[in-house]
Amino acid sequence: MHSPSLLPAHACLIVHGKDSPGIIAAVSALITRIGGNIVAFDQYSDDPRGGAYFQRVVFHRPDFAADRPQIEAEIAQTLAGFELEWSLTDQSVPKRMAILASKQDHCLLDLLWRHRRGDLPVSIPMVVSNHTATAEDVRSFGVPFFHVPSVPGPDKSASEAELLKLLVGNVDFVVLARYMQILSGDFLTKLGVPVINIHHSFLPAFIGAEPYKKAQQRGVKLIGATSHYVTTDLDEGPIIEQDTIRVTHADTVSELARRGADVERQVLSRAVLWHAQDRVIRHGNHTIVF
């Protein structure tokens, strides 16, 4: 699969941990030593005196894929002297993204369409929904569609098990595109890859169900959307991206939902793009977005 956003022979090195002097010099000397040429470099420290340090370096290195083992060994050796974690990704390889959806199609179709246009450097091995309404649309994009109905009642283990059979090993991250089921902590653990959600409010305002109705009741003059990583605390995970638009007293709940749908798909698509480009680093309940 070709995508203009994929970068042949490019790698991304993410480094984060305890800040200390000399990290930039060590990493940039390392890149030079392994024959790489830096094309993007971002860093952030929340406190230069021993705080948390974050760095993202994208570099071009001919034959990166073939020489990756030696390169990783060099990195490990170089960073051994620092209290840092690191990860290395091949920017020519698309991340495998599954989309979970329910009946609403706006976020789902927007992602599929952006992907087809070449605007998202991912592959989409599957869409899974607890409804069948979007099956035909999804398949018209050449993407497999699987139907996993939600079992009524509090016990989600049967449908979650079915989801896990489809997802585990086949995907690098999961996007909840207005998926209306709450995922259990057990599911998230077994899934083992990041899950990105879109919530239809400016979190932390209007946590929980029916945020547009709550927004209308409170009489707010802006509505928003929030994309965040999913954790076991509902609507409390690390925020990746947010945006708002102006509304008025005359907007009904359904008008807020209609207008909010535009914000939701914009915000979610930015969060997905940045995650796919390794621009987002999680730190506690925050994100650093380079």
Next chain:
Amino acid sequence: MHSPSLLPAHACLIVHGKDSPGIIAAVSALITRIGGNIVAFDQYSDDPRGGAYFQRVVFHRPDFAADRPQIEAEIAQTLAGFELEWSLTDQSVPKRMAILASKQDHCLLDLLWRHRRGDLPVSIPMVVSNHTATAEDVRSFGVPFFHVPSVPGPDKSASEAELLKLLVGNVDFVVLARYMQILSGDFLTKLGVPVINIHHSFLPAFIGAEPYKKAQQRGVKLIGATSHYVTTDLDEGPIIEQDTIRVTHADTVSELARRGADVERQVLSRAVLWHAQDRVIRHGNHTIVF
């Protein structure tokens, strides 16, 4: 006091109550009958079948001030057949606005400066502060400054009584320009005029103290400000205006406060302008802003 936003021989009629057919026809015929020419006309109904109805009409009427009693009698007679409340204001008369402030000067000075420029159709008979830091600045605008210290402890009755002596009868509304004291319900009742506050967050997110600190802890990607009418429920009054700006992981709490100050003064100045122009109608815990 002259202000370009004041309109000689213009009046504003606000009508609100139960919606029923024929209100617009009745009111517009009335304006014609009393010799007025409509220059602005806004209406909103939250449900044409018996919902709540809101209307704002600005009209030009030569000799409005002199003939006001007859005009009011005509209005009362015309609207007697509807279940509506109404109010009439002379758009050539500035509302008297008191500003209450503490140490922070950004909202206070912004209002004083906009007023001097002629951008706010109000008069400012006084600024009252529980600190003296801004006294000289305020007086340089030709505005009286009064110092009413806050008495420590939960009993605010002494300082509130002193405030009431200054305000009651002398002002048409009060603006809290980052005034850091909570006003009691008893004070609000005795004051008897609208009070407009600026809260340094996008309400209902980050209600209460230190919203920028909370915003930083939650890792939001936008911060905001909210101007609302003050009620006895802290930070829960009807919202007049809100806005947000984009922030990043790199913004410290003090940076958020610095950048947020710009949003606060913009949002507050819009809310004050609209209130001064009789554009804001309260309805339950909402506002209609025409």
Next chain:
Amino acid sequence: MHSPSLLPAHACLIVHGKDSPGIIAAVSALITRIGGNIVAFDQYSDDPRGGAYFQRVVFHRPDFAADRPQIEAEIAQTLAGFELEWSLTDQSVPKRMAILASKQDHCLLDLLWRHRRGDLPVSIPMVVSNHTATAEDVRSFGVPFFHVPSVPGPDKSASEAELLKLLVGNVDFVVLARYMQILSGDFLTKLGVPVINIHHSFLPAFIGAEPYKKAQQRGVKLIGATSHYVTTDLDEGPIIEQDTIRVTHADTVSELARRGADVERQVLSRAVLWHAQDRVIRHGNHTIVF
């Protein structure tokens, strides 16, 4: 065709012309007399002393369609005493919208998708393109697709004649969804219905071809999009809607085009919605948008 935005038994009366006292009273009395109940009312005068006047009234009237002839006669009689033009539309009848497109699909698919969702109160009898790339996508929405190739060279009369055969009599307005051909004045005259275009810049900046390239060369910090009615003056017609987004020195021309596509489809969809709802009144080279 059902659409939630269509309003059964509702009509929209647009009035514009020379301002004079008593128009609102006359029109609202008229609506009451014909048994209508006003649900939305907007007016604007660019000078109350003899300037241009604009008014939009949406009213509910049982049996509007059946009684339309009598209602129109009443309106004509009532407005005879004013120097005003008027038009009346049935809000339960969708306007017929043709879309003209080329290779790029973002604006085209966005309109088709919003329409399918019920967010645009129009019918779409056809999409016409000078390329075949989007044929399958268009037909998957159940919309007829016609291919009218562009004849190379300055003489567009053959392909314009073919377009006119398809469009005239079948559509109420035409949307150019990044259609890359310039339409002749002769074509516009023969077409006889409004044509809405989306231009990929904040007009009047970067008029003409390749605006994103020009924007990058000029080093702007924002890019935008403009939707306007098409006139014989290229990129000079009345503006309906505009918006901008923030960009940086690091955005390449293709990145500007990718990000600009989001603004284009947002701006165009708002312009189309407002036109479909009879919210836009043309006046000289301006629009009044209620």
Next chain:
Amino acid sequence: MHSPSLLPAHACLIVHGKDSPGIIAAVSALITRIGGNIVAFDQYSDDPRGGAYFQRVVFHRPDFAADRPQIEAEIAQTLAGFELEWSLTDQSVPKRMAILASKQDHCLLDLLWRHRRGDLPVSIPMVVSNHTATAEDVRSFGVPFFHVPSVPGPDKSASEAELLKLLVGNVDFVVLARYMQILSGDFLTKLGVPVINIHHSFLPAFIGAEPYKKAQQRGVKLIGATSHYVTTDLDEGPIIEQDTIRVTHADTVSELARRGADVERQVLSRAVLWHAQDRVIRHGNHTIVF
């Protein structure tokens, strides 16, 4: 003069020129070698294969001021192998900023107020105006005010000579805060420091005089402001920052001016802050803003 934005014992190194491998490694090793600790690091290359390269590094170095000569010698030696220009600034030393103004006070007072608040890391040795209207306000901030009247007619040499006597040697950059005189190329050459202007439109739309009038005539739905470095080509210099706000058909030219004033002062203050923090690098007719 104390300012919270000034950073004791911090320096900023700006490097720009031809991109080539190893620059980041060389510079970061250099910073480590001279005993510095990097606190901010930004870089951009418009083409990693021999394009233009830009880098900004802020580092903490105890005794920076005292050891500056040796540090500069080290930098010169390290960078001798690259085709790069560089500059080094002491982040504990405020840049000296002169403000030139005319009658309008909104940009002028906003800068003075932000400076007094400690939000601009500059000193303000003088305000010069061709009018006296703002003298008292300026002096109330403790800033010297000089009056240099504009001589009528095309020959500006006398007043420009008087300006040069005040400015040359005393200031590090000049801000035109709605200064309504065009400066000659000869003046700019003799002045020899950067000049920042605020233009009251979204450039390149509405170049020249009376942009709000032109905007109203064109019927735009947004207005904007642009801050740029002044060159001999009027309104054509490198853009530092821009922003827009939404307007409607109902906004008169004076209303556009009133609302535009808020955008102007926001945009200008951001441009001044970024220039003061050495975040802006000029390159041809563009800027890189880190």
